[in-house]
Amino acid sequence: MGSFHAMHIETRVTGFIEENCYLVSNPDTQEVVVIDPGDDAADLAARLRGQNFKVVAYLLTHGHVDHISALADLCADFPAPIHIHPADAAWCFTEQNAILGLYPAPRKPDCPLVDATEGMVFELAGASWTVLETPGHTPGCICWKLDAANALFAGDTLFRDSAGRTDLPGGNPRALTQSLRKLAALPDDLRVFSGHGELTTIGREKRENFFMQF
Template sequence: MAVEILVVGQLGTNCYLVYDKDSRDCFILDPGDDADFIIRKIQDLKLKPKAILATHGHFDHVLAVTELKLTLKIPFYLHCQDNSLLKRATKTAKYFTNVNHDPVSIVDKYLRNNQILKAGRLGLKVLETPGHTQGSISFLTKGCIFVGDVIFSNGSFGRTDLEGGDYKALRKSIKKILFLPSDSIIYPGHGEVTTVKEERKYYTSLLK
């Protein structure tokens, strides 16, 4: 497995191209904007996209979905609990960034807890990690996890004051992530990549 990190959009979202090195089959995770940039990188790496995955429905993680679907002819997957956020994504984007965007495409398939997604020999396991939003999910594979806005580096975590936010649920989700093996790599929705071992230092009381 290999991971290409693309920082996209006004809010600096980490879009991930996660792929099988042999087959070049890949998933596009959290394409928050800049579809042309994402497509060029896919072409440069000679990847074969199989699906678009979103960790949650906030606009800064989905604004490139429509163009990617139309250009690459691939489906879009999301958790059903975030469908209402998705429907308002362009309106929310206008409010926060003062930029107009085309409506985000409908979801082709809703993801469920413990579902396995395959691309070549790459497998991603869906984990429900609510708190930042009701439908926040993470994608787990050997040695790493893609967490969206659940947890960031240096002890930071996703806000819970927006629609669907739940601080208690978020704490449970963070705890679930931090009980993974200590050398597991955490790929967050924004900012620097970190590890479970590094982030445990900030949550000693939570892990007791």
Template sequence: MNIELIPVGPFEVNCAVVWGTEKEAFVIDPGFDAADIDAVLKKNGLAVAAYLLTHGHMDHIHALADLHRMHPAPVCIHADDLRWAFEETNQFLPYYSVPEKPDAEFIHPERSGLGKSPGMSFQTLETPGHTPGGVCFYFVDEKILFSGDTLFKGSCGRTDLPGGDGRVLAQSLKKLSVLPDDVKVYAGHGAATTLGHEKRTNFFMQQAAG
């Protein structure tokens, strides 16, 4: 699997473009800078198979509408985050205005039927707490986890934003803690890590796994 990470926007979200042997890519969390993401797609001759959103926060979805105009494809987002992702509450001025809702097909991850091609198959793990509809995308064959804002290297997502819940997030971290140690973790912000490293050193992970 090929992975190109693109740090995008004022909050430096890790947008990821992933693809296998086919020239069909998943774009994970197109948070900002649509032109930069488009350039990566073009450089590698990729079409977009789907947009995968770890959650609805504006810093992870702000370039979606622009990118979708250039590369129409279904958008995979949990229904509990789709509810508010394109509403006025989901802005953070002066950095992020209200995200424009693309004229797209929105699919709840469980029902997507996506990610079945060899080497590109993934599971959607429901990991609420940072937001009600937060998910992680787990590429099982590759042992790669896109953890969104649920798990960071040395930390975890904040739970003081609307819809956040610390106890629920702890349950989600516990769910992640059963995955193998050698799973590589690409978080929504900051450096990559492994699950084993987090289990050994991340206070929040250890508290949750208890």
């Protein structure tokens, strides 16, 4: 398992909606895990090439188009398995996932899809990645917990001072509340890397975030 110091987390803000894509790399091996490649595929590809990274996996927190639009292009140049919850894999590459005027429906990538469900642990880039199911924003929302970096990649479930929308298709307010309760049980010092906005911690959100006041 990689140590805290071994894993490097780089944030790349992509697209119209300023979505956070994360490149999580092991400097000892140059292996990298790409989390939620939302847009700007050419820029992401240039960064991957420039750092001589070897992509070993794509991890998705959920299927919304602003988190996966760069996936097909990146997979063409850097093929690797795509880890996604099956509940979102069922619709994320269909017309249902287009945003009129902003994003067309994303193309299905030519890379294998791997089911990622509660409690599964994947060994990637020298570290262990644990899946936490956190539905509410979408039926298949998940968080990726990386103990080697004291990090939680929360997608659109939890933000600094906010939480995921539930008014989009598949949203469920009650499920989101249950998911936030689940996250509140995690260590206070756990760093939260969200799908949009700034870095935070579980403890900070328990103190300051209205949606975490139970």
